[in-house]
Amino acid sequence: MDFTFTEDQLMFREAISRFLMTEAAPEKLREIWETDEGRSPELRTKIAMQGLTALSIPEDNGGLGMGDVAWSLMTQELGYYGIPDSLADTAYVGAGLFSALDDSFAEKGQYLNQICDGELRLAIGHQCSPMVADAHLAEVLLLQHGDEVHLVSQDDISDVANPSIDSSRRLSQVTWQPTPETCIASGEAGAAIWNETLNRGALSVAGQLLGLAQRMLDLTVDYSVQRKQFGKAIGSFQAVKHHLADVAGKIEFAKPVLYRAANSLETNHPLASVHVSQARQFCSEAALLAARHGIQVHGAMGYTWEVDLQMFMKRSWALNNTWGDATFHQARVQDYVLNSQVDLAPSLTFE
Amino acid sequence: MNLTYSPAQQAFRLEVREWLAANVPKEKLPTYDTKEGFELHRQWESKLHAAGLSMVMWPEEFGGRGCDLIEWLIFEEEYYGAGAPLRVNLNGQLLLGSTLLEFGTQEQKAQFLPRMASSDDMWAQAWSEPNAGSDMANISSKAILDGDHYVLNGQKTWSTRAIYADWAFGLFRSEPGSKRHHGLSFLMVPLDAEGVTIQPIKALDGEDAFAEIFFDNVKVPVAHRIGDEGKGWHVAMATAGFERxxxxxxxxxxxxxxxxxxxxxxxxxxxxxxxxxxxxxxxxxxxxxxxxxxxxxxxxxxxxxxxxxxxxxxxxxxxxxxxxxxxxxxxxxxxxxxxxxxxxxxxxxxxxxxxxxxxxxxxxxxxxxxxxxxxxxxxxxxxxxxxx
The missing domain is CATH 1.20.140.10 (Butyryl-CoA Dehydrogenase, subunit A, domain 3)
Incomplete structure (x- = not known):
């Protein structure tokens, strides 16, 4: 029984954090927002060079062979710095999907190699949403059709942009035709892949939401120390302190829930879906409270375009309903607790 | 990260589970906020101790079993999962016990811990005073050094189950004129000492769940001080940390x-x-x-x-x-x-x-x-x- 991370995992997180601190500063993200495509190929290449796209690629395909547990740290960094989601969808969720395919899909190794090297952009269309993120730039798309997994190239889709309140998100409605040639998995295997992919996407979002919560808390603590009213820093007032202490509490208690869910996904725990949804709920609650109390403490400045808080708030609101909306995750946890026949003894936490 | 139990941890769980299944009272004990309930809980603690399961994470020499914290969590899961009685001496065993283990002298540990583990001694905490609640550094109860003992005067309040307990522990101002968290000492006081008066306070359910303790020239040996004189705040903060x-x-x-x-x-x-x-x-x-x-x-x-x-x-x-x-x-x-x-x-x-x-x-x-x-x-x- 050991709930801690390895030295390697922690050092990798530290390195990614230091890198993103300079390369993904808010002013750079704002520049990317202004572009038509909303993406910076340059930033993507630099991130790949840090090894992040290789993180969960099997070692046989040139990757680092780490899993969901390592990603539960990395996604927090991606959230903290507000990195556009195509990276996690490709390097984490997409890589997981390709890895889960059986070897009869001949190009599996080739795609994993490309993700590993940071050369592939992909988008994933799951039926939990009518939109597909980053479809406009994806070279290939992994699309759901019932239980079938289809691999479709950019040439075979048409997409209509659906702008989001979060300018870091680029969403499309995608029109395409499933054919026997595009189908790469189906039946029970396909259904299992989609279920696991949904869980992995949801966990990726959970980690990002937790990182976002920490970022909003940090921004708000800084602001409350600098901003003076009645002759002193507003952070010295108890009403403000309690707002921020509550956010800190949400973040602290969400962490172990996130890590357990990652471990459950990595070890194929029978309750992995419940654990992932539970993690999503805890991380969402932390982010939503960080946003609410963050804007309250910032006052009118928090409602402006100029102050960076808006970037992270809007991202939290959008991600809260991505890869399964909040109601979906609530329902999965609730169904287990209320409707399963399990006698929920205290000794069952890790059973 | 490895979220599975080792074979030794699983074996410990089973051992605890089996003992509890055979020994937990079938009928729920009356609340320990009554005299009868308190005595029945004390007897239960004694039985638990005889089986080596009272303070599992204390060292064996002090009545424990030398378990690590994971085993303690396992014990707790089995204990509460079996519907076993609430622990009546926790304020002593966990708050004071942990403090003694960290700050006590070898003599103090040997004198107090085994009797605490077996609940031969029941402990009450004595932190709060009428004017020192949330503002705990405002403590005014005095402990004046006189040779080999302190002389205590003052009043403590909200002392849980003090009317049934044998001992109390808390902070007293040992340096006259000192302010706030300076000049306080951490003392253990026998509640049958001359000059101690205990006045129950009825809680909202009508039971005497807590009490006021009055000290009128109560003599307490210097050997019952934990940590250095005047440094009690530091010791108490560690205790409060355990508690929270x-x-x-x-x-x-x-x-x-x-x-x-x-x-x-x-x-x-x-x-x-x-x-x-x-x-x-x-x-x-x-x-x-x-x-x-x-x-x-x-x-x-x-x-x-x-x-x-x-x-x-x-x-x-x-x-x-x-x-x-x-x-x-x-x-x-x-x-x-x-x-x-x-x-x-x-x-x-x-x-x-x-x-x-x-x-x-x-x-x-x-x-x-x-x-x-x-x-x-x-x-x-x-x-x-x-x-x-």
């Missing part, structure tokens, strides 16, 4: 209550589902108790890696006390009209368990340092916000 942190409220206690809440919901589903928010809250209670358990295992992992738990233990206290409120508020909603009935009322059935818990849950955000104080501690010491 893991030890006093282990996750299993809440998980067991939630297990019962889920059963209550399932047994009354049709009625409860008239308000869909009840099902949502039941699920949230489960999820919170689970999160609290995960947090405990996570904290133990960090402690085993050499990290210290600091001011973030204040977050624990806020979390479990608010969770306990939600659990019991939800149970009362499910019970509806019969929720108000006292134990023994013909229509109350087993429901009075929830009423009792509901009342006690009201105290959670107040005792062991009010939640407002905990939030201040988090804001100032974890987040670095300026003091007002």
């Amino acid at each position: 942190g893991l030890l006093l409220r282990s996750p299993a206690r809440f998980q067991q209550t939630v297990r019962k809440l889920v059963k209550l919901y399932r047994d009354n589903k049709a009625s409860a589902d008239r308000d869909p928010s009840i099902g949502v809250d039941v699920a949230k209670c489960w999820s919170d108790a689970e999160a609290y358990a995960l947090s405990a295992y996570n904290t133990v992992g960090r402690l085993n890696n050499g990290e210290k738990i600091g001011a973030e233990s204040s977050l624990n206290k806020v979390f479990w006390s608010e969770m306990d409120l939600l659990i019991h508020q939800t149970a009362m909603k499910i019970l509806g009209t019969t929720g108000e009935l006292l134990a023994g009322a013909p229509l109350a059935e087993e429901h009075a368990y929830w009423l009792e818990g509901f009342l006690f849950a009201q105290a959670g955000p107040i005792y062991a340092g009010a939640n407002e104080i905990q939030r201040n501690i988090v804001a100032e010491r974890v987040l670095g916000l300026p003091r007002s």
